[in-house]
Amino acid sequence: MPEEVISIRNLHTHFRTEDGVVKSVRGVDLDIGRGEVVGLVGESGSGKSVTAHSVMRLIPPSGRIVEGQILFEGADLAQASVRQMQKVRGDRIAMIFQEPMTSLNPVLRVGEQVADVLRLHRGLSKREALDEARDLLGRVGIPDPQARLASFPHELSGGQRQRVMIATALACRPQLIIADEPTTALDVTIQAQILDLLRDLKRDFGCSVLLITHDLGVISETADRVAVMYAGQIVEVAEVAALFDEPMHPYTIGLMRSVPRLDGDLPEDRLLPVIGGVVPNLAELPAGCAFQTRCPHVHERCRSQEPLLHAVHSGHQVRCWLHDA
Template sequence: MTALLHIRNLKTYFFGDDGTVPAVDGIDFSIGKGETLALVGESGCGKSLTSLSVMGLVPGTGRIVEGEVLLEGENLVEKTEEELSRIRGNEISMIFQEPMTSLNPVLTVGEQIMEGLLLHQRLSRQAARERAVQMLKLVGFPRAEAIMDEYPHQLSGGMRQRAMIAMAVACNPRLLIADEPTTALDVTIQAQILDLMRDVKEKLSTSILLITHDLGVVAEMAERVVVMYAGKVVEEAEVQDLFDQPAHPYTEGLIRSVPSLDEEKERLYSIEGNVPSPDRLPKGCPFAPRCSEAWEKCLQKEPELMEIGHGRRVRCFLYDPEEGGSR
């Protein structure tokens, strides 16, 4: 599959009085044209910051210190803010976690969708309005003309999320980044939003970077999965392979944590401990203090990301025969 986006050795650090914090620390992965790639992991693993790095929207004192973000060969890291502003919303769009804080409360839904069309597509106001109505119909609004003149607070949570998707896909972006697109929505609306994203992908041939901690959403939406932990990629696999035979102990723990209707358990499984803060990472493998299969080597040295066949990569000494691996 031809790569649309290729991230190489991306490092995004934060700088403060107490030192440097490596929030995203040397990640590599690619997204093919028309592919949905899921980026998964617990909160604090660096998923959202990875997406903001792709968009050139690193907050606060953070900045990209090394690496490349290649959009069909063009390195976005080297772009000026003016050049990036022409790419955001046009070639790469993003659906944020909470639409109520992402939509402008003093502008109508229609004005917010039209803004990108007027800026990037250089349409007339009439043409932009017609396109915005078309987008609202695409995302399932039966009364699109009326929604154009309503404000975000007049819409339900699910309707706001649909409006966000309409805004994100209005300019036919090549890549759509969806950061926890179903968070805080009830299960019925979640299913509708996921169906909508699949529909948009098929109709517009858009690639999707799906950021989530919900493995049910991953199983339903993605072709490939990248698992992150403590700012690094710890596993990459085809979605079916990942669920059938997870390689990294962290991935195994995530999958075991998913409730099952087929098994009767007194208590749900959970991975002991928490994701370490990026400014206080343990020596060796960051997951070793929480890992039931860790041995002395894991506490002393950090494993490299290695190929284990069939397009799979894993960062674990269990797969390295030179380090005494047992798998």
């Protein structure tokens, strides 16, 4: 693997709620190499977004990083001060959210919004910043960027707004871009455009991307490596081809099977293979493996001992007793 840009070590993020302490992230270890796109995939409540928000230190006040390190450019972001984080956010690590309409300021022209980042972090003059903003808008495929500088967000389509968000993220040539469901709110033909753009940018700018999504297809077409999350833990990590060729964790296998196929024969009875049961309550997790209540291969050991993430092949790690060496 190439040199690491960021190393997340044993990250634990908990939330205080009326129902007790919810352990949203329970010991996540993840490295992202230079120029690498790592996909973080999981269903609602799996902890994928909380992991990303922990890296940016954007978790709400009820939440706290209780343990672990986030090593980035020689500093531990888990311990960084507010002032240090302000320097990192938007400059060294940028974030792209799902809904560009809510992350763009509706009363500011898009040119100003992109330029603001450049003025704040790079100290450019207003004129220089606007020129650079125009180039960035052009780079992310917005037609007639000079005219668009004066547009308000509501005058742009959803796809164009997401391009503006990407331009803003790229403004300071960050080391790492965290993209949290960047195409989930977009139509499928527009999603294809944005995924293409992300791939081009990774190639041209050499930045690393942490791509968070619930969509296995988006991961398959965009990521180099994938981490699958379930109940606050990474249950499987592999190169993207290896994961789709040979998924190992029963949850990964179940998840892939429950996605309807675009080709091949349909099942005679029109029924999809499902993962039975529901996601466990993160405030009252059972002893042992978190997936035990839904796993078709559950056995005695799963109920008492928690499996650890360990390498089965080089680069392919699984958290499951079935693959215990």
